[in-house]
Amino acid sequence: MSRRFDRLDDVWPAGLGRRLGAMLYDALLVLALWIVIGAAHVAVSRLLWGIPPERIGLGAGQVWSLRVLLAIAALAFFTYFWTRGGMTLGMQAWRLRVQTLDGHAIGRRQSLVRCLVGALGWLPLGLGHLWVLFDGERRSWSDLASGTRLVVLPGRR
Numbered sequence: 001m002s003r004r005f006d007r008l009d010d011v012w013p014a015g016l017g018r019r020l021g022a023m024l025y026d027a028l029l030v031l032a033l034w035i036v037i038g039a040a041h042v043a044v045s046r047l048l049w050g051i052p053p054e055r056i057g058l059g060a061g062q063v064w065s066l067r068v069l070l071a072i073a074a075l076a077f078f079t080y081f082w083t084r085g086g087m088t089l090g091m092q093a094w095r096l097r098v099q100t101l102d103g104h105a106i107g108r109r110q111s112l113v114r115c116l117v118g119a120l121g122w123l124p125l126g127l128g129h130l131w132v133l134f135d136g137e138r139r140s141w142s143d144l145a146s147g148t149r150l151v152v153l154p155g156r157r
Contacts, residue, residue, distance in 0.1 A: 003105045005086065005097070011151035013138035018094045018152060019129065025090025030077055034070050041066050079111040095153040110146040118142040 045051045045062060057063070081088040086097040086105050098114070100106055106114070121128015121141045128141035135144075143149050 005099055005103050005105070010154045011097070014096050014132075014150040014152050015138060016130065016132050018096055019132065019140070019150065022088070022090040022094040022096050023129075025093055026078075026088045027090075029089055030074050033073050033077060037069050037073055038066065041069060075112065075115050078115050079108055082106055082111045082114070083108055095155065096150055097153055098148050098150050100148055106146070106148050110148055113146040114142045114148060117145040 041062075042056055045056055046053070051062075078088065081091075082098050083106060086099050091097065098106055100110070117128065118140070121131075131140050131144075132138045137149070139149060
């Protein structure tokens with residue numbers, strides 16, 4: 001049974017500005033994670049596989065293994081934070097939380113759908129995220145596809 005959040009009457013749908021602010025914060029965190037993974041990938045390529053420095057990053061195996069690692073890291077980052085407390089670190093700074101429509105913490109499947117649809121939402125010139133401007137309930141494509149909603153939490157009193 002998933003955890004039900006409290007103070008559900010005090011939250012309201014998140015607008016585009018807060019969403020983009022949290023995305024920027026989280027993008028910086030994911031970028032830092034990717035730098036560490038990239039450095040580890042180079043170290044493993046050099047030290048364990050014995051690939052010479054001039055051959056690092058060449059070949060489909062190296063390129064695709066790094067891409068897969070980066071994608072898994074991003075999915076793991078968001079899934080971990082969203083399923084545990086409904087917030088990434090960027091969302092905490094902007095007082096945002098993702099939750100089910102009835103106020104519970106989201107599950108892994110919903111988290112993965114949010115990630116994949118959120119990434120695809122950037123392809124048509126960001127329309128998947130700009131959709132909050134046109135939807136009466138301020139939902140993005142990832143909200144609609146995953147059956148979740150992004151809400152603003154009240155400030156501390």
